[in-house]
Amino acid sequence: MSGSDRGAVRVFAEYERDFTEQADVVVVGSGPCGSVVAYELAARGKRVVLLEEGPPFTPQDFELDGAFSMSRTMREAGLRTTRGTVIPTMQAIALGGGSLVNSAICVRPPDFVFEGWEENFEIEGTRRADLDPHFDAVEAFLGIAPTPDEVQGQRNLLFRDGCDALGIDSEPIARNARGCRGSGECFTGCRSRAKQSMDISYLPAAIHAGARVLTSLQVQEVLTEGRRASGVRGQVVEPFSGRRSHRFQIDAKAVVLAAGCMATPILLSKSGNLANRSGQVGRNLQFHPGIAILGVFPEKVDPGFGATQGYQSLAFLREGFKLETLWAPAAVLAVRFPGYGHDLKTRLAEVPYAANWDAIASCHRSLGTVRPKRGASLDPILTWRFHSEDAQVLGGALYQIARIFFAAGARKILPGVYGVPGEIHSIEEADVLRTHRYAPTDFVTASNHAFCTTRMHGDPAKGVVDPRGRAHEMDGLFLVDTGIFPRCTSVNPMFTGMALAHRSAAALADQL
Amino acid sequence: MPSAWDLWAVLIAALLLGWGWWRVFGGFPRARGPAGVLAARELAFLAAAADATYPEGGSALPSGTQAGIPAYVDRYVASVPSTIGFLMRLLFFLIEHATLLFAAPGGGGRRRFSSLNAEQRSAVLEGWGESSWYPRRLVFSSLRAILTMGFFSDPAVLRTLHLAAKRIESPVVEADLLYPAVGAHPSTIAHGPEDLGSPSGVPLAADAPLHPDHADPTG
Numbered sequence: 001m002s003g004s005d006r007g008a009v010r011v012f013a014e015y016e017r018d019f020t021e022q023a024d025v026v027v028v029g030s031g032p033c034g035s036v037v038a039y040e041l042a043a044r045g046k047r048v049v050l051l052e053e054g055p056p057f058t059p060q061d062f063e064l065d066g067a068f069s070m071s072r073t074m075r076e077a078g079l080r081t082t083r084g085t086v087i088p089t090m091q092a093i094a095l096g097g098g099s100l101v102n103s104a105i106c107v108r109p110p111d112f113v114f115e116g117w118e119e120n121f122e123i124e125g126t127r128r129a130d131l132d133p134h135f136d137a138v139e140a141f142l143g144i145a146p147t148p149d150e151v152q153g154q155r156n157l158l159f160r161d162g163c164d165a166l167g168i169d170s171e172p173i174a175r176n177a178r179g180c181r182g183s184g185e186c187f188t189g190c191r192s193r194a195k196q197s198m199d200i201s202y203l204p205a206a207i208h209a210g211a212r213v214l215t216s217l218q219v220q221e222v223l224t225e226g227r228r229a230s231g232v233r234g235q236v237v238e239p240f241s242g243r244r245s246h247r248f249q250i251d252a253k254a255v256v257l258a259a260g261c262m263a264t265p266i267l268l269s270k271s272g273n274l275a276n277r278s279g280q281v282g283r284n285l286q287f288h289p290g291i292a293i294l295g296v297f298p299e300k301v302d303p304g305f306g307a308t309q310g311y312q313s314l315a316f317l318r319e320g321f322k323l324e325t326l327w328a329p330a331a332v333l334a335v336r337f338p339g340y341g342h343d344l345k346t347r348l349a350e351v352p353y354a355a356n357w358d359a360i361a362s363c364h365r366s367l368g369t370v371r372p373k374r375g376a377s378l379d380p381i382l383t384w385r386f387h388s389e390d391a392q393v394l395g396g397a398l399y400q401i402a403r404i405f406f407a408a409g410a411r412k413i414l415p416g417v418y419g420v421p422g423e424i425h426s427i428e429e430a431d432v433l434r435t436h437r438y439a440p441t442d443f444v445t446a447s448n449h450a451f452c453t454t455r456m457h458g459d460p461a462k463g464v465v466d467p468r469g470r471a472h473e474m475d476g477l478f479l480v481d482t483g484i485f486p487r488c489t490s491v492n493p494m495f496t497g498m499a500l501a502h503r504s505a506a507a508l509a510d511q512l
Numbered sequence: 513m514p515s516a517w518d519l520w521a522v523l524i525a526a527l528l529l530g531w532g533w534w535r536v537f538g539g540f541p542r543a544r545g546p547a548g549v550l551a552a553r554e555l556a557f558l559a560a561a562a563d564a565t566y567p568e569g570g571s572a573l574p575s576g577t578q579a580g581i582p583a584y585v586d587r588y589v590a591s592v593p594s595t596i597g598f599l600m601r602l603l604f605f606l607i608e609h610a611t612l613l614f615a616a617p618g619g620g621g622r623r624r625f626s627s628l629n630a631e632q633r634s635a636v637l638e639g640w641g642e643s644s645w646y647p648r649r650l651v652f653s654s655l656r657a658i659l660t661m662g663f664f665s666d667p668a669v670l671r672t673l674h675l676a677a678k679r680i681e682s683p684v685v686e687a688d689l690l691y692p693a694v695g696a697h698p699s700t701i702a703h704g705p706e707d708l709g710s711p712s713g714v715p716l717a718a719d720a721p722l723h724p725d726h727a728d729p730t731g
Contacts, residue, residue: 011692013696055694056692066664071591077596086650180711181712181715181716183716185677192680194711331663331665334664335656341566342570345567349571349573444653
């Protein structure tokens with residue numbers, strides 16, 4: 001890369017005054033969806049400016065400590081929660097967005113997900129077969145491939161063994177990673193540089209193709225001329241402190257919002273309630289609530305080694321949940337250990353023998369809203385209610401995880417759910433997980449998969465965008481993050497978001 | 513002209529207020545943490561809560577204070593947005609002083625959490641953690657999460673549990689030629705095209721050297 005090419009990226013230290021730029025397209029947000037659009041349009045010769053509020057992170061910026069890592073890479077220090085039913089949910093603030101700190105899972109949803117979209121939301125041309133060419137393109141670009149056995153580690157392989165013993169289909173998780181070493185550090189930044197997060201994959205390619213990537217810029221308003229989006233404006237923000245300084249404006253023929261399902265509706269609201277004749281902006285918030293169980297084995301598992309999330313089972317998607325293996329910074333996982341005092345310390349001493357597996361549930365009945373706070377911040381006020389029927393689905397998932405643990409040889413499991421025993425020692429004892437009537441507040445759950453706050457719908461009166469991400473009532477305004485999903489994907493959403501963004505980029509390029 | 517009864521009433525009220533103030537704010541050690549964000553009374557509470565959650569003995573793991581939880585939380589509160597930091601401090605205040613209203617079991621239970629004996633502190637934590645009222649459990653799990661993050665920040669804990677990070681040499685990838693470290697100017701980018709490498713794909717060995725931050729300083 002020559003020195004002159006470095007001008008295509010700007011970082012906080014380079015901003016010395018207010019500025020204005022022109023472009024064909026301005027993309028807001030450098031997460032997976034925004035990065036795909038930026039690259040695809042730049043590769044087609046369009047003048048692209050991509051704006052990101054967070055800074056780029058290099059390996060020397062990664063924090064090993066889970067809490068401090070979150071406070072640097074996540075909005076609200078990673079401590080954002082909903083009102084109503086309290087559920088933690090995170091949103092990254094970094095070049096590459098969530099891809100910098102997720103576990104790189106790339107799963108294509110099954111047909112029935114898209115059939116449900118089509119039937120319930122009057123959406124055409126968005127079946128799995130319609131999207132497969134776009135999935136293929138992203139897959140080829142990122143080298144998405146199943147996690148190799150050599151870096152799975154016991155924690156993941158035991159899940160496979162348990163599933164095999166029960167005749168449950170399972171598979172190594174396909175990930176956007178090349179040369180993984182099994183460090184289990186996906187959530188704090190991949191020091192091995194194996195994870196193909198957007199900052200080291202799509203964005204360098206976009207820059208090569210001519211895109212300008214401007215970091216540490218907070219977009220505060222979408223500009224319009226009549227019914228056409230004409231650009232954005234905002235301010236420079238200092239990394240970590242969030243202190244605002246110089247002002248900027250980008251004038252463009254088209255605006256692409258990829259700020260995430262939490263920030264995009266807020267940006268629309270703060271821009272004069274833009275694109276909201278349907279009244280759906282900020283509504284329909286859905287999550288994949290997740291719950292993890294620890295299992296303790298007679299032999300050492302050494303859970304610190306192995307791909308962060310290496311194995312999964314899609315066998316229960318129609319029942320409403322997906323099962324996965326999981327690793328995270330030890331401090332984050334240890335929060336799930338029950339009790340305190342000597343009991344807690346005794347349990348923690350068993351960590352080298354433990355594995356952690358989780359379920360994420362499709363909770364169509366559990367809905368919420370995203371509303372703006374006062375001031376310039378894009379941080380939301382979130383409200384969400386966990387529906388009691390969806391809680392039973394999550395309870396059913398707990399029981400299936402318990403079956404797999406005991407089939408794999410676990411000597412006990414720690415469900416971490418209020419109202420059921422803290423330790424369960426056999427599959428017979430685990431029956432309580434199947435029969436218990438769960439209250440939504442029984443679970444210590446979390447979700448970083450969020451959707452539907454600017455949903456697509458064939459009827460402009462019922463949705464914000466069409467299936468290509470075009471705003472129904474605005475020209476030159478595209479939305480391309482997971483907010484446009486009409487309903488959750490039942491599987492990890494990143495890959496679907498990227499495939500849809502890939503299709504939107506083609507539609508936008510044709511329009512320019 | 514106030515009567516003698518009025519003067520007595522004012523005096524008694526002043527004494528009660530002074531006593532109340534002392535029970536809530538007084539009598540704490542004066543030491544502050546290295547970052548100096550939390551007050552001495554908050555550090556005293558954290559030390560008490562840390563050792564109630566992670567007491568000394570029982571396994572090879574250190575106690576909460578031996579693991580440095582209060583100092584860690586002090587640094588952590590300083591690193592989060594001020595609104596969140598305020599809520600954390602409110603959480604500490606709530607648990608520290610709740611026993612002035614709802615006494616801990618046993619004699620002298622109507623005292624601050626940090627002034628209770630070890631058994632009473634355990635009983636108080638159990639009350640929060642096992643409560644049938646969801647908000648109480650939420651308070652307990654929030655406190656325990658903060659303490660647990662501090663506990664696992666101790667390299668000795670991580671080494672004991674085989675969770676210490678390995679030393680990993682990051683190969684130089686194209687992105688490293690584009691972006692400087694956070695806050696730095698692009699002119700500080702030291703890599704050139706001749707440095708480019710690629711991830712090895714070689715699994716980390718179980719006995720690989722530890723990251724300097726997690727290695728045992730005594731060798």
